Amino acid sequence: MVYKLVFENLKHRPLRTLLSTLVIGVGVTMILTLVGISEGTLNEQRKRAKGIGADVFIMGSTSSVIGTGTASMNEGLLKFLEEQPHIKLATGTVVHSLGTFKTVTGADFEKFNRMNGGLKFLSGGPFSEDGDILIDEFYSRQEKKKVGDKLTLLNRDWRVAGIYQSGNAARVLLPIKVVQDLTSTNGKLTMIYTKLDDTANTDAVIASLKSQLKDYKIFSMEELISQYTTAAVPELGVFTKVVIGLSVFFGALMVFLAMYTAVLERTREIGILKSLGATPAFVLGILLRETLIMSVLGAIFGIALSYVTRWVMIQLIPATFTQEIVYDWWPIAGLVTMVGALLGVIYPAWKAATQDTLESLSYD
Amino acid sequence: MTNGLIIETRGLRKVYRQGDVDVAALRGVDVQVKSGEFLAIVGPSGSGKSTLFHILGGLTPATDGEVLMDGKELGKMSESERTTLRRTTVSFVFQKYNLLPTLSVRDNIEIARYIAHKTGPVDPSFTKVLQMLGIDHRMDHKPRALSGGEQQRVAIARAIVNQPAILLADEPTGNLDSENSANVLGILRDLNHSIGQTILMITHNPEAAAFADRVIEMKDGRVVSH
Ligand SMILES: Nc1ncnc2c1ncn2[C@@H]1O[C@H](COP(=O)(O)OP(=O)(O)OP(=O)(O)O)[C@@H](O)[C@H]1O
């Protein structure tokens, strides 16, 4: 009987029910999208790091894996490294930041290819003349560039020579000399990648390199990948918390307003129930059940909508952000907005359940 | 119940405050109702009849004076005791019907049973009551699909389904034709006889008042004749 009343109430005002549900859903989507982006973007970075095909990485002591750092290592180091036992191949890159989340990588194309097994071109091909630039599929989609198109970077126009499959560390590739010239980093490297004869030797090589190269950061593929976590980017963790906090607050406020007016509209009905002997707890129970049902529907809608935001992101900015569907967060996001919704309904519900019954009955 | 009185009021006053203006709806009402009595209350519009009912049912507090329900003072009860009183002892037929708009006729009656914790099938005699009230064929309609008189009869059915000890009926025949009025009054009379229900009925209709054991008249917030 209680649920009948609850469902009839929800059905009686379909538009209000729909709007409240949508508001709750948007809260869920906000949380899921944000968490999905921070997880997805890091996973994408891990995948790309693996795609380089290197076993041991070397960086200057001031660089960080997530940021780009400065090109602080001498090219001469490559020769030294290739003379070390077990190291088959050593190549360096210059990574230059183009602003938020965007970089251009200068690489020794021939060695870079040997390391990762060769770029897989989706269209076009490798550098053939001066002014050629290579981009990956996501970058090409985001910037809407095809082979032969003009691309302006570093105050210069380039011709897109080839578009390669994503998953190879860089989104935008130029010959290393070109980047060094344009960014006044001649003879310098940001990152060095080495390939070993056998990955079983990784620990031994790292130990030996560390004893000889004191001022460098040296680590294995596993270590590099383990650093791509939200913990490694504290700003991302704080940002996530702030946005989750905001979406909880926003969701609670919207539901508060929606339920407050809904309860006002229902003052008379609440008075009728009380005149029949219903307790405040009974009245509260009905309003809370309505809110719970809207929360559940809202959460389902919000989850569905997070697939839409992911699709939009894939269409518009695949190179900058990758949104993943993080199942673990479904119940968390649902619970968080549900708590917000309940907080929003308790005040007006309590007010309605305890006010003078006659006043409620004369309300119209 | 020491003196056989189920309801007794002493010097009951009610002042409604509307902004700066005070409206005295009751100016010292003393009423005594015996258990099992069928009492009619008549009087001009605005004389305080409905206000008296609202106070008796604990829907709003009196400004001054006492109400004894079955010997217990209403004003000294807690809110939850007054709620229990409405759930178990007193029920209303409101002048404005007060049906729940979202529920069907059947569910409007059912919710009263549910709130009173009366589960299980409805007493078969109640089906007959629904037939007599002429609403048995409208059970699945929402109140807004019903005429005023039909809504009034649903409100009556809802008020008597739990067979409360005290029924406060505010103009229960106000919107009914003479045939339906006679049916409603007959039903109340039967309840009064068969289960000894105490009935207080407000009416403007002298024929309806004639069904009662006793008639009192109110005027300007006072009882003017017994
Ligand atoms: N909620 C209220 N706020 C202010 N004044 C009120 C309120 N309810 C009733 N009154 C006033 O109290 C007086 C008595 O009203 P009440 O409804 O008890 O009259 P009544 O005898 O039932 O009249 P009627 O026969 O028209 O139903 C009236 O003057 C009315 O305007």
Ligand SMILES: [Mg+2]
């Ligand atoms: Mg009245």
